[in-house]
Amino acid sequence: MAIRHVEPYTDEWLQQPISYVRQVVHQLGAEVTDWWECPCDPRAATLQLADGSALVWDEESGWRLGTFVAGGRGRHTELTGVRYLGNGLLPKPERVPSALQDARAGVGASTAWRPCYRSHRNCRDGFGTALDFYSRLVGA
Template identity: 40%
Template structure:
């Protein structure tokens, strides 16, 4: 049985709404043997989260999806800095079980916005909250 490493609740409910999705991604990474040593929710505009994987980090944000790079710096509440970041996949909210495969397939290219974090009523928030509710 895997001892799960999961993000802590965030004091901002808007940021915390990402925790269910981020938890499921972290669980999927751990189930596939990724060297996950830390995970946290980060600030807004865009909302994001960091998964530390040894010397690399995988960062998810609501505008670019998943970006992988060398871990330079970061901590809860501080935007993560990556060296040589590359975007993985072309979706902002891929199925959490597919994320380990994105790591295995590698880079899709330099990070580009897939949606605006200021998009408003584009269905993203509903997909996030209804599809991946927070389970404490």
């Protein structure tokens, strides 16, 4: 199978993370009260949670949990009390709920320091292929 490269900053490229984020939303179920994509550079998404906290994913640092301060569609999300969930940039969606529990409890792989797994400026590092995997799962 040939590797497909999506041209950066096209609509298709901007929407690449959506399938992955939707699968995480599905895994979290009723705990997610709303979610949206954030502006790019880096591409990101916010999941507002029922307890007033939020999970934010971005293509450089993965998932982080914090208290929602501000944000919304078309705006970057601001959080306080941030803890990164760890487990890499694209942890399997079914692993995010347990990582979230660990972050809330202050145990596990959670950390307050910001990991940087990749740069959003490196558009040819294979990350798009990893995101396409989740798109194919949804389309199947």
